[in-house]
Amino acid sequence: DAGVIQSPRHEVTEMGQEVTLRCKPISGHDYLFWYRQTMMRGLELLIYFNNNVPIDDSGMPEDRFSAKMPNASFSTLKIQPSEPRDSAVYFCASSLSLGQGGTGELFFGEGSRLTVL
Amino acid sequence: GQNIDQPTEMTATEGAIVQINCTYQTSGFNGLFWYQQHAGEAPTFLSYNVLDGLEEKGRFSSFLSRSKGYSYLLLKELQMKDSASYLCAVRDRDYKLSFGAGTTVTVRA
Numbered sequence: 001d002a003g004v005i006q007s008p009r010h011e012v013t014e015m016g017q018e019v020t021l022r023c024k025p026i027s028g029h030d031y032l033f034w035y036r037q038t039m040m041r042g043l044e045l046l047i048y049f050n051n052n053v054p055i056d057d058s059g060m061p062e063d064r065f066s067a068k069m070p071n072a073s074f075s076t077l078k079i080q081p082s083e084p085r086d087s088a089v090y091f092c093a094s095s096l097s098l099g100q101g102g103t104g105e106l107f108f109g110e111g112s113r114l115t116v117l
Numbered sequence: 118g119q120n121i122d123q124p125t126e127m128t129a130t131e132g133a134i135v136q137i138n139c140t141y142q143t144s145g146f147n148g149l150f151w152y153q154q155h156a157g158e159a160p161t162f163l164s165y166n167v168l169d170g171l172e173e174k175g176r177f178s179s180f181l182s183r184s185k186g187y188s189y190l191l192l193k194e195l196q197m198k199d200s201a202s203y204l205c206a207v208r209d210r211d212y213k214l215s216f217g218a219g220t221t222v223t224v225r226a
Contacts, residue, residue, distance in 0.1 A: 031212065043160070043204065043216040056213055091159060097212070103167075105150060106214060108159035 025094030145210030
């Protein structure tokens with residue numbers, strides 16, 4: 001089974017441009033998480049979904065950030081307009097809920113490295 | 118919210134044992150995870166504790182004390198490939214998973 005798939009792997013853009021990051025979770029997983037990782041702030045939770053519904057978006061930095069999950073197999077994280085301080089690695093992760101057995105551990109995608117000039 | 122603390126760095130010799138401590142405060146504990154992250158890669162799952170006690174998995178063990186808000190990850194028979202960042206993460210009752218800043222372990226020959 002394929003793991004979590006993210007695209008693009010790398011993106012370099014200029015300040016003010018719109019950035020869209022994409023994620024395909026593992027089939028059957030009902031939770032999806034978006035994290036941002038920087039050296040200064042570590043791994044920060046931005047937003048997470050359960051069954052395509054956003055549960056907690058308190059980690060989204062500001063109105064420039066938005067995330068959607070139109071169906072169980074696809075999610076996007078959009079930044080508009082982008083700023084240099086948004087430069088980071090953005091990880092998408094998915095998991096099963098505890099009710100489906102197991103530990104509910106997160107499976108991470110390989111990340112999208114964003115550089116805003 | 119959640120507050121998770123772990124040391125920033127640790128150094129150990131190949132073949133030795135290292136213990137990484139993690140303390141946490143959370144509103145509604147629902148499990149503690151340890152992840153390993155090599156430089157430039159994604160975090161990968163190592164261990165899970167939800168009840169007090171020790172969970173052993175080969176060279177890696179993880180311990181949890183819920184009353185103390187404390188966990189540790191024990192790495193035995195260290196190998197060079199164990200040089201990585203180790204992340205402590207706590208899940209709350211709403212299934213929100215928050216990570217500590219990570220402990221960078223350097224294994225020296």
